[in-house]
Amino acid sequence: MRRPSKASSRKHSGESQRLITLIEGQILAASRLEERTWERNVDSQLNKLLKSGYQDVIDAALDQLFKSDLEAYDVLMEAVEAASESCVVEHDGVQYEGLLIAAPILAWTRFSIPSGSIPADMVVTLSAHLHGHLLVPGAHLALAPTLFSIDQLPRSHVELFAITQRMVQAAVKNTPLRPLAHAPETAPFLADTRYLLAAVAAPAGEPLFRWQASLSPSERDAALRQWRTQAMPNVMKLLPGCGVELLLPEAYYVACREADKLIRPASIRAAVHFLTHTLGVEASGLRAIIGDFSEDPLGGRVDEYRISFTLRHSEEVLYGVVWPLYGDEDDEESAKVMAGSPASPDIMTTSVRSSPIEEVQALLKECGIVHIKYHTERFPMEFCDDCGTPMYPDLEGDLVHPEMPEDVPAGSGHFH
Numbered sequence: 118m119r120r121p122s123k124a125s126s127r128k129h130s131g132e133s134q135r136l137i138t139l140i141e142g143q144i145l146a147a148s149r150l151e152e153r154t155w156e157r158n159v160d161s162q163l164n165k166l167l168k169s170g171y172q173d174v175i176d177a178a179l180d181q182l183f184k185s186d187l188e189a190y191d192v193l194m195e196a197v198e199a200a201s202e203s204c205v206v207e208h209d210g211v212q213y214e215g216l217l218i219a220a221p222i223l224a225w226t227r228f229s230i231p232s233g234s235i236p237a238d239m240v241v242t243l244s245a246h247l248h249g250h251l252l253v254p255g256a257h258l259a260l261a262p263t264l265f266s267i268d269q270l271p272r273s274h275v276e277l278f279a280i281t282q283r284m285v286q287a288a289v290k291n292t293p294l295r296p297l298a299h300a301p302e303t304a305p306f307l308a309d310t311r312y313l314l315a316a317v318a319a320p321a322g323e324p325l326f327r328w329q330a331s332l333s334p335s336e337r338d339a340a341l342r343q344w345r346t347q348a349m350p351n352v353m354k355l356l357p358g359c360g361v362e363l364l365l366p367e368a369y370y371v372a373c374r375e376a377d378k379l380i381r382p383a384s385i386r387a388a389v390h391f392l393t394h395t396l397g398v399e400a401s402g403l404r405a406i407i408g409d410f411s412e413d414p415l416g417g418r419v420d421e422y423r424i425s426f427t428l429r430h431s432e433e434v435l436y437g438v439v440w441p442l443y444g445d446e447d448d449e450e451s452a453k454v455m456a457g458s459p460a461s462p463d464i465m466t467t468s469v470r471s472s473p474i475e476e477v478q479a480l481l482k483e484c485g486i487v488h489i490k491y492h493t494e495r496f497p498m499e500f501c502d503d504c505g506t507p508m509y510p511d512l513e514g515d516l517v518h519p520e521m522p523e524d525v526p527a528g529s530g531h532f533h
Contacts, residue, residue, distance in 0.1 A: 133177040136162055140182070140193045156196070163200040167278040175274060201274040202369040204282055205321065208289040213257070215285030215318035216325060217277070220247075220344075220366035221376035222264075222352060225308035225387040226359040227394065232266040232303050232311060234296040235355065242351050247315060250343035251366055253330045257318040259288035262296045264355055265312040266303040270373070277369065284316035307387035310376045311356065315366070341365045374443065381440050382480055385424065388438050389484040392426055395521075400485025402429050407477060407491045408510035414495035422477055423496070425509040425519065429488055437509035437519045446473045 139162060143155035166174050175197055182190035202217045224230045235243075244260045252258060261284065263269070271277040287294050317325050328336035345363045352361055362383070364375055393400055406425040411418055422440040427433060474491065481489055492514050499508040501518050508516035 130177070132162075132166065132171065132174045133181070136166075136175070136178045136193070137182060137189070140178075140189050140196070141186075144189055144192060159193075159196050160200055163197060167201060167275055170275050172273045172275040197274050198370040201278040202281055204278075204285055206282075206285055206289060206318070208286075212321040213285070213289045213318040214321050214323075214325075215257075215281070215288060215316055217281040217284060217369045218315050218317060218366050219369045219372035219376075220313040220315070221364040221372050221379075222311040222313070222356070223308070223362040223364065223376065223380055223383050224311055224356050224359040225383050225390075227307070227387075227391055228358050229305050230266075230309050230311065230359055231356055232264050232269065233300065235262045235264055237262065239351060239355065243313065243348060244315075246344065246348045246351070247317075247366065250347060251326055251340050252317060253319065253324050253327055255319070256325055257288040257291070258315055259284050259292075259294055260313065260315040261294050263300075263314070265297070265314060267310060267312075268301045268303050269297060270312065280314075281316065281369075284314070285318050288316040288318045306384075307391050308380060308384040310380050312373075312376070313366070314369075337365065377441070378443060384438050385440075385477075385480055386484055388424075388426060388436055389481075389486065392436055396428070396435075398428065401487055403427070403486050404429050404488040404490065404512075405481045405486050406434070406510050406512060407474070407489065408496045408514075409474075409493070410496045410498050412498050414497050419473075419495075420498065422474070423507055423509045424477065424481075425511065425517075427512070432512045434509050434511050434517050434519045435521055437507060439507055440473075440477055442473060 136159070139155060139159045143152055143159060146152035146155055163175070179190060179193060179197070182193055204215050206213050206215060240260050240262045244258055247258060247260065248256070271280055284294065286292075319325050324330045326337075327340060328334055341364075344366065349361065349363060352363060353359075360383075362379075364372065364379065366372065367375070389400055389403070392398070392403060404427045406427065408423050408425075409419045410421050410423050412420055419442055421442055424438045424440060425434045426436040426438075428435070478489060478491070490512060492510050494514065496510060496516060499516050500506065501508060506518060509519055511517050
């Protein structure tokens, strides 16, 4: 492989710095008119970088801002996401604005959650429901004939940009899309998210969604209710043997973040359901052990909780669930730690949730688990060297690999 020249490296470094400069100008804008000018320049620079495949240039700018200016980092991240999930195309002399949307599906089961190709007649049916309940009349739509798992979604902004361009072109030209070829393997979890991806487009300046056309944001709730009512029977056919909840189809990144948050309670409920049925015990016969995990255990920032499950009268960790923290949640948790930890980590609060850990504890209690141990120390993000499974805390605070009893039949349960 040809090594990049020093001149190329300097060029990339200059492109990153230009992007940072444009973002700083946008933040310092003293009027909305000025801000829009900076935004157009940022969008132009990002489109050039995304089209050229320069993900490393974008990542370098994001990394630098993350270390030096979190406000600018957030603004740049929002701009990168917008540039990769939307585009402007021209067809038959008309300019169209297009957006990639995701329709998340929360699913849980004791068996296996399907993914992969969607039959052509189902694509037509689901497209009709999107048109009928979410989109304005006349909006163009192209629904990918694939039920995606998170492992099969684009892994970079450059990849998403290419998919958005292709799918929006298919929407305005009314051409069919092909199923995902050579899809990565999907790890089987008890609870996981599946996604429908679609591109929607309308003439530039025209609305895409019904609540835009009516100037009534409250119609989003009505659209979600209709989507759930009408699309649910069809989605259930794609996910036999699964419990399912449909979320509102929205812009790609917003929808994915919402799904990431809402799959966490489903993961705990599915784990408790799996353990009680597999082991033949009541939920009160289980114990939950919660630990704070961080990439920098000494820095005080919590990245995720790991929740171990044991039998009430045993110390052997049988199963584990990961509860990641997103956005302001890690800051909220860090603030709680700085203010002081609960006097007794074994006591569950029933007050209104004031921190992420209380949300986890309340959910465990709701599932019927009354014996809960919360380790207030920070654990490093350790994984099994052989299989990559996260390591979970036991009752004494040691990190261990969860193991189901040998006499329990092998199933599809994996750690989430």
